Amino acid sequence: MPVQHPVERHTIAVIADNEPGVLARIVGLFAGRGYNIESLTVAETDADKHLSRFTVVTSGTPMVIEQIKSQLDRLVPVHSVSDMTLGGPHVERELALLKVVGTGEKRVESLRLADVFRAKVIDSTTESFVFEITGATDKVDAFIGILRPLGLVEVSRTGVAAIARGKTPM
């Protein structure tokens, strides 16, 4: 019997040239080789050097994760690939904007819970709020779960941004 390897979830940071088509290369690589993308965030992080940082949350067996990293590293515009999950302590955050519609008791309750989760109200009408919450994925998940019965109608999330703890840069 072949040994069944466990599926692991890894957060991978990629620094690449900010040029047309890089995102397509990375996404195409995942699609073409059947890898999983749980979340993907990207933005230019160094305008002078035209570098972007991608944070990909993916899952697979250790062998597949290793493949994903080597395949990413093989892309010509990619400068470096680092596995945050293996690389030691790091922090992960994502931001979500949540629209909750309702009046009366539910509305008050959502506001009270937002306070508990340290979410901010960034827009309000007499019948709705937009909350902004920042935190690790499970915290955002938990907040979304709690808001659902309280009139949550729309969710927009950024996906994970991650960085290693300590003084050494990637």
Added chain:
Amino acid sequence: MSSVADAARPASQAEMSGSEIILKALVDQGVEYIFGYPGGAVLPIYDAIFQQNALRHILVRQEGGAVHAAEGYARSTGKVGVVLVTSGPGATNAVTGLTDALMDSIPIICLTGQVPTHLIGNDAFQEADTTGITRPCTKHNYLVKDVTQLARVMHEAFHVATSGRPGPVVIDLPKDVLFAKGPYRAPETVRHRSYNPRREPDMARVAEAVDLLVNAKRPIIYGGGGIINSGPEASRLVTDFVRRSGFPCTLTLMGLGAVPAADPHFLGMLGMHGSYEANMAMHDCDVMIAIGSRFDDRVTGRLNAFSPNSRKIHIDIDPSSINKNVRVDVPIIGDVAVTMRALLAEWQRRDPTLDRKAIAAWWERIEQWRGRNCFAFAQGPDIIKPQYAVERLYQLTKDRETYITTEVGQHQMWAAQLYRFEKPNRWMTSGGLGTMGYGLPAAMGVQLAHPDALVVDVAGEASTLMNIQELSTIVQYRLPVKVFILNNRYMGMVRQWQELLHGNRYSESYMDALPDFVKLAEAFGCVGLRCTKPGDLDGVIREMMANGRPTIVDVAVDEKENCFPMIPSGAAHNEMILGPSSDGKPGKPVSEEGMVLV
């Protein structure tokens, strides 16, 4: 570019048009030939070609042929093959060849025309999203929208195509950029920001590898196309290692010629249609060193039964090839030549005492497997066996400087099994993609690079028809290419699988209404020869070799012959099916899991 840099530019560097920049860059990169086909979007480049003599343009008859010709040129010389095609259909016709080059790690630069920048995205006439279409089938691609970047991109493309694991690079060129004026930069001034793959191995790993090798009792060397790509020095070093160690060596389809076939340590090709001894030795070895090979599914057979009891060393320049299909114990990232030099030095430093007794016993077992004579065939008096045709071709051409290309199918496997390659770069075949129609245009590229050599495309009749138009190119440039057709009137490999997997239902695998290949050759201005009797074969081959002209030889071979030995899909190396003439019993039928594999 900043004004300071502008001021620093020597006055002699006058601005040039985009087309001129392209040609200058090609010349500075040492290019001799461009394989291409014109069209509206690339006319400015063709106009520039017309006005110079440094580069020779070879006009193919279909863009697909251009890429395969460039592949043949590249694989037989170790240089980059250059292709020029127009936008839209020109570019899409090149896609198969690009994919082929990607799979077989062949360095190609493909220049594609594009509609002018301001029309991109407008569904303009002959517009295709070439960078989008070719992203997954190139090593890298560029869309150059600014003529000031053109020289840099050209040189960068050569760097990308040739360094690390080689591959095809597309440069998409909007027509306005070809007319625009810009500065030229010499190759030395360009350094890639992010892509500089490492060539030197980690010495600690090399030492670990030697630890395993010197203690091996049942070692095997499993070499691949990476040895060829690394250059002739790599083949020399691997051969040196084979001889110093006395270890048995097998090569993949892409690696043939890396170690001379005449060397007694050579067990033949491995894999699906490889030799019995090579596959059995792979299965039973205790230490395997994979050199520039990638554990492709045609080589490994059923993965969970692949060489179950061995410790594995893997040398490859491409980190993504390591631990992709098979877990290895000692991964070494590095160029084959550089790594083998280091490994040999370490080997000599230790001056190891090997377990001679165990290794002699191992060789004894291998000799028993060899004794099964797995490639044996019975040539009768009437019908030519395809194996016999390849065997005679080999015997009669081996003393000449000969280059062999192939199409795809049974004939390809027979050529790989029975033609013996003593040197690298003499064997051009579509291994990874298995592209029918590769061999004829590839032979054209090989012949251009080696005008005095004998270049033979060992072909099947079905494959030959896939790029038959290139006979016209061959005639135009007076290339004495030989197309040696093993004509079984079937898509033989398809028929073989239908026999194996689909109850002999020959669905669409018989080629009805085949052309008369002799007349076809003559219609193109080539020589056409036919051979139907075993006794006539030598004479026909000699005539083909002597006439100095492009020639099709239509060899009528046994229609029913199948290619053995064979590891059926989903089976393990030690479950090989041997042919009726070799000394063995038939294998098991194909499993259900095996049926779904290709």
